[in-house]
Amino acid sequence: MSTPIEPGGKFRYIARKRRTKEDRRFIVGAGRYAADIALPGTLHVALVASPYPFARILSIDPRAALAAPGVKAVVTGDELERATGPLMSGLDIPKVKRYPLAVGLARYAGEWIAAVVAESRALAEDAAELVEVAYEPLAPVVDPEAALEPGAPAVHPDHGSNLLYRRKFVFGPVEEDFARAAHRLSFRARWNRSSTVPIETFGVTASWNPATQLLDVWASIQMPKFPDQIARALRIPGNAVRVHFDVDVGGSYGVKRGIKHSVLAGYLARKLGRPIRLIEDRLENMRGGDAHGPDRIFDMSVAFEENGIIRSLRIRALDDVGAHVGRAPLQLGKPIGAIVGPYRIGSVEYEAISVTTNKTPEEAVRGFGQSPTNFALETAVDRVARHLGMDRIALRRLNLIRHDEFPYTIPSGSTYDSGDYHAVLEKALAAAGYDELVRRRDAARAAGRPAGIGISCCLEPSGGNAAFEPLLNPKNETTTWMEVCGVKVDLNGAIVATMGTSSSGQGHETLAATAIGEILERDPDTIRVVHSDSLTALPSNSPVGSRMAIMLGGAAAGAAEKIKAAMIRIGAHNLGAAPDAVDYSGGDVVLRADPAKHLTWDRIVEIAHRKFHRLPPGLEPGLQAMHVWEVPTGGAMPGPDGRVQMYPCYAFEAHVVYAELDPVTGQVRLGRYAVGHDCGTMINPDIVHGMTYGGIAHGIGAALYERFHYDAAGQLLSGSFMDYLIPTAHEVPEIEIVDHCTPSPLTTFGQKGSGEAGYLGAPAAIASAVNDALAPLGAQIATLPMTLSALGEILAAAHAAIP
Amino acid sequence: MSEHKIALTVNGARREAEVPSRLTLVDFLRDVLALTGTHVGCEHGVCGACSILLDGRPVRACLMFAVQADGAEITTVEGLAPEPGTLDLLQDSFWETHALQCGFCTPGMLIAARGLLAETLTPSDEEIREAIGGNLCRCTGYKQIVDAIKLAAERMRQSNAAGGDRVDAD
Numbered sequence: 012m013s014t015p016i017e018p019g020g021k022f023r024y025i026a027r028k029r030r031t032k033e034d035r036r037f038i039v040g041a042g043r044y045a046a047d048i049a050l051p052g053t054l055h056v057a058l059v060a061s062p063y064p065f066a067r068i069l070s071i072d073p074r075a076a077l078a079a080p081g082v083k084a085v086v087t088g089d090e091l092e093r094a095t096g097p098l099m100s101g102l103d104i105p106k107v108k109r110y111p112l113a114v115g116l117a118r119y120a121g122e123w124i125a126a127v128v129a130e131s132r133a134l135a136e137d138a139a140e141l142v143e144v145a146y147e148p149l150a151p152v153v154d155p156e157a158a159l160e161p162g163a164p165a166v167h168p169d170h171g172s173n174l175l176y177r178r179k180f181v182f183g184p185v186e187e188d189f190a191r192a193a194h195r196l197s198f199r200a201r202w203n204r205s206s207t208v209p210i211e212t213f214g215v216t217a218s219w220n221p222a223t224q225l226l227d228v229w230a231s232i233q234m235p236k237f238p239d240q241i242a243r244a245l246r247i248p249g250n251a252v253r254v255h256f257d258v259d260v261g262g263s264y265g266v267k268r269g270i271k272h273s274v275l276a277g278y279l280a281r282k283l284g285r286p287i288r289l290i291e292d293r294l295e296n297m298r299g300g301d302a303h304g305p306d307r308i309f310d311m312s313v314a315f316e317e318n319g320i321i322r323s324l325r326i327r328a329l330d331d332v333g334a335h336v337g338r339a340p341l342q343l344g345k346p347i348g349a350i351v352g353p354y355r356i357g358s359v360e361y362e363a364i365s366v367t368t369n370k371t372p373e374e375a376v377r378g379f380g381q382s383p384t385n386f387a388l389e390t391a392v393d394r395v396a397r398h399l400g401m402d403r404i405a406l407r408r409l410n411l412i413r414h415d416e417f418p419y420t421i422p423s424g425s426t427y428d429s430g431d432y433h434a435v436l437e438k439a440l441a442a443a444g445y446d447e448l449v450r451r452r453d454a455a456r457a458a459g460r461p462a463g464i465g466i467s468c469c470l471e472p473s474g475g476n477a478a479f480e481p482l483l484n485p486k487n488e489t490t491t492w493m494e495v496c497g498v499k500v501d502l503n504g505a506i507v508a509t510m511g512t513s514s515s516g517q518g519h520e521t522l523a524a525t526a527i528g529e530i531l532e533r534d535p536d537t538i539r540v541v542h543s544d545s546l547t548a549l550p551s552n553s554p555v556g557s558r559m560a561i562m563l564g565g566a567a568a569g570a571a572e573k574i575k576a577a578m579i580r581i582g583a584h585n586l587g588a589a590p591d592a593v594d595y596s597g598g599d600v601v602l603r604a605d606p607a608k609h610l611t612w613d614r615i616v617e618i619a620h621r622k623f624h625r626l627p628p629g630l631e632p633g634l635q636a637m638h639v640w641e642v643p644t645g646g647a648m649p650g651p652d653g654r655v656q657m658y659p660c661y662a663f664e665a666h667v668v669y670a671e672l673d674p675v676t677g678q679v680r681l682g683r684y685a686v687g688h689d690c691g692t693m694i695n696p697d698i699v700h701g702m703t704y705g706g707i708a709h710g711i712g713a714a715l716y717e718r719f720h721y722d723a724a725g726q727l728l729s730g731s732f733m734d735y736l737i738p739t740a741h742e743v744p745e746i747e748i749v750d751h752c753t754p755s756p757l758t759t760f761g762q763k764g765s766g767e768a769g770y771l772g773a774p775a776a777i778a779s780a781v782n783d784a785l786a787p788l789g790a791q792i793a794t795l796p797m798t799l800s801a802l803g804e805i806l807a808a809a810h811a812a813i814p
Numbered sequence: 815m816s817e818h819k820i821a822l823t824v825n826g827a828r829r830e831a832e833v834p835s836r837l838t839l840v841d842f843l844r845d846v847l848a849l850t851g852t853h854v855g856c857e858h859g860v861c862g863a864c865s866i867l868l869d870g871r872p873v874r875a876c877l878m879f880a881v882q883a884d885g886a887e888i889t890t891v892e893g894l895a896p897e898p899g900t901l902d903l904l905q906d907s908f909w910e911t912h913a914l915q916c917g918f919c920t921p922g923m924l925i926a927a928r929g930l931l932a933e934t935l936t937p938s939d940e941e942i943r944e945a946i947g948g949n950l951c952r953c954t955g956y957k958q959i960v961d962a963i964k965l966a967a968e969r970m971r972q973s974n975a976a977g978g979d980r981v982d983a984d
Contacts, residue, residue: 036917037920040890210919259917700912708951
């Protein structure tokens, strides 16, 4: 099954073709997702949602609903406000409170007003229609810039304004660089609201056992510190909440953070003494699931020289987080760690503004704000090239950080660990057949079809630290985001690894088994990896921020190293030799001076488990180890000027894509698509490639199709799969990935993160291609998604302008 | 809510039940027969996660009521493998090319692919994309799924021995 990717590669199992451990259960339909958890006696929840984007809740009359068949309870926000604590926010905004159900005000259309609990979901839905809510509609604020105007309706009146966060960071001599540079240009880029929209909606089952005082939770979750947040909101000890991380999560890419769902289910389970199940339907998911993504306006200024050297940037990023505030505003902070992209830009000003409006709340989305930022940066680079009449690739070659400059510290204080951006870009251009693409584009243009080639060079900061927490909230002194893995070898010599978080498709079991197998020189296929529950695991910070290859990989390898060290000590002791006089080989310990003398894996395991009298003094019996891996480069608070090391490792991707537009309708057809990708050592190439293909598909959606569109009155117009368009196999072209490997000096095997790959560069590349196609017409677009109607209008205007 | 008696064949076994008229086929499979391999993604017929074979053809189990399946022959993902503990060539090909990540759309993808390969063992890339064009996947970008179906077709073409469509993978 294992064939070397690179003959002579230094690894035994890593970086080689290997079937995943997880796929086996999914291909026979034996995954175990949140909706598959069926406990006896379970009650089901349906939700009453606000039809208004902004309204005062005058009264809620549950009587008719309570009289309906099978109904056990109707609860409201007032009850939850009395009985639970508010959900956590990432910012220091104590007057902006959030509960699972609206309290006093409905702040967006679709917000949950009441929960109806019944013997079946169907009965609960029947009864939800009978709950009578009296509203006093208020004028909503929908536009994020209007929300900042004096006199705008306040979404959270106690907070006093709709401004949640604003800070202008100045990194380096921005004023001077702008004054000195030969050229300046400015533009606005718009990243409209979309999200990851997994095919599985969010679901949770909670069950309270009064005899053990334990709340069991099975959820479709990908969220840092999820168990702690449930306990805090329910005002019970952390050790009274047991989150089962062995639930398979049907996709997340950031958003599976149903904290309000889970607190509500936990509260109801405790109140009613029966298991509670809350599974979103698709419409609830898209409107009231609180899982929209960044909704961002960039005002960009660039200062540059006649020869194309970019000196400085001014970025103003205004993000509309919607009506409630969780961690979403922190997505303005993470991009500071890669705020100049892969370029040698000497100074940058970055103003981050977070605004609340009467829309569905925003949640963390793949890249945590980096993909919109990359789109704005790459659009700036393309515009500089266009302004100077310079080739876009030559301009990038000129400004990209050079291979010999790493480690490279950018003005905002983050150091890029390693990279070879020029080599990756060249590989992508070669794979795309760039010269041939140029001929094709020019031929298409000559035949009257707008055609373009897109280029993007983007970073994927990885290793998920939480440095943006103290950066945006000085009261938060979080400086570690460790990850943990436990490894044990049982009496029969079999290896079991334990991880403390759930997975949503990233192949963590394969990852951990491969890392452990590599260290212990044992076949990863024979290693079992289990997802523990939150009570038996040490803390995890969950698979966010492209961190698990680095963090779980490092923790698993660290635990395996401890096992290996113990085995070497046992072997040496029983061979009558010093530990440095033996070799570890394939699980056996061999006397270096006389290789005929050795102890096998099985013998060492037996001694460890049964023969205390043969253990070296001071060694504990059994073979087990836990290893906690702190984020490399982590541990420091941001400086007063905001300079900070955000994430440790920086993967790089260069996209080249060909696009043609229908000359009348503007419909975009993507052609050749090549991406050069460098995420250091790939622990499992199939998994890395899969996430990259998927990220590109997701990026195609964000660039061309996907938008949570609101009308001026605050109603969501695209709240189903009929109108929120996710790319199908028809919209995603054949993609070629070209690998490159610049190992990270900071990690166990040289690996970097890759979970956000593709998505971080695809929207920028497709926007680049469309703009290249529009260039001969004198037109341009910097608004995503570039919808059919927007492009059709641009083409019509361009044709009308031709005399 | 009126109840209806239905009898149908699911994965080769005859099943009888009394179901409410408003019960969808996918809820019947999942909640009544405990066949949870078939997934519910949108309940409005777009995502394809609930795809099953109904009399040999891929259909959306969320767009049908259970009563409409009276007398039908249904295959779900649990019924694809020739025997428990084995995989068919299509499933094994999905594993080989890593044609999935979270696995949620996978049962529907397998059903769509099975429907295609029942019609042709020499599908073009376009035919494959057409066959899975009604199934959304958010993880893979479809590339490794297309590869898996091509691989399965190739292996099925080459496997002409009786029982060749089977892999003892465990």
